[in-house]
Amino acid sequence: MNYKIIRGGNDIGHLQLEKKIIGTKSNLMLTSEIKTHLLFLITVLVKESAIFENGKLIYSSQFRKTNGATKMDKQTLLVEDKYVVTENGEKEKLNLPLIDCNVLSLYFKEPLTVKSVYSDKQQCYINLTKMNDGGYKIKFADGNTNSFYYQNGVCTKVKINNPFYSIEIIHQP
Template sequence: MFNGTTIGWLKLEKNEVGNKSNLQLTSEIKTNILFPIKVFSKETSTYENGKLIYSSQFRKTNGKTKIDKEIKLNENQYEIIENNKKTKLSCPVIDTNLLSLFFQEPKYIKEVYCDNQQRFIKPIKMEDGSYKMKFPNGYCNSYYYKEGICIKVKVEHKFYVAEIIIKH
């Protein structure tokens, strides 16, 4: 929602089979902020035995691909594939990323991996009960939970503030 108006849709899915958990977010937004904007996004994360083994991000804005990135765990080291280029990521095992916050309250989590920024962010517990994630670029997301279930995400960007209202 933007300025009280529905501007798009978002679908969240979680499938668990044995020791694997697959998360997926698909969304489409159509609005007009200074000019018409249409954004399609798809994010996936696969966890095995509690650790991230694969994630992908794809985002297209007004027909132009903005993000097309994958992270794979290969022999206990993460590899990022973006623009047909592979780079190694030096970091500990990832057990929580931003996508997983839609499915899990970060009550006892010290840091969350941000796939887009390629770094860990500490969730900040706010007085209103939300968990704020402040990104290095100055933007932030606030995740709201009711009985451990995410019910809303407030996205604060340089040019706008929008809310994702989750219906269960």
């Protein structure tokens, strides 16, 4: 599935989603590239993936590069019913229940009965709120919000708000 990324009415990038199902495994992939001006030209490349087996997260990765510099390179791996996060060569064990829904999975399926989602970036669960306008909102610890909108179960729009900018990710059928 393809999306365009809009800021202030201008097309600033693209986002591509891909889902592959092999047996009991679902592989989710997101790739995006943004080029915009805030105070200067900013180019952001994002690659995220998640593998769920029998509905439980067994692996995820997040990679972000801004203006050529790697800003995030993080992996989460399920090892003997515990998650191990590797970032910058450091490993950390998380004491969390098995994860069945993370932020990336919101792009692929409407969270009709989900109350919280796992944030791979922040390594914790975040509440998911159903909004009056039909969307689902997550609010991160830093105050940033992502709101997801669906039509017939397909994510058609994502609104991302933070103090410095607001963008919309719009599905391109």
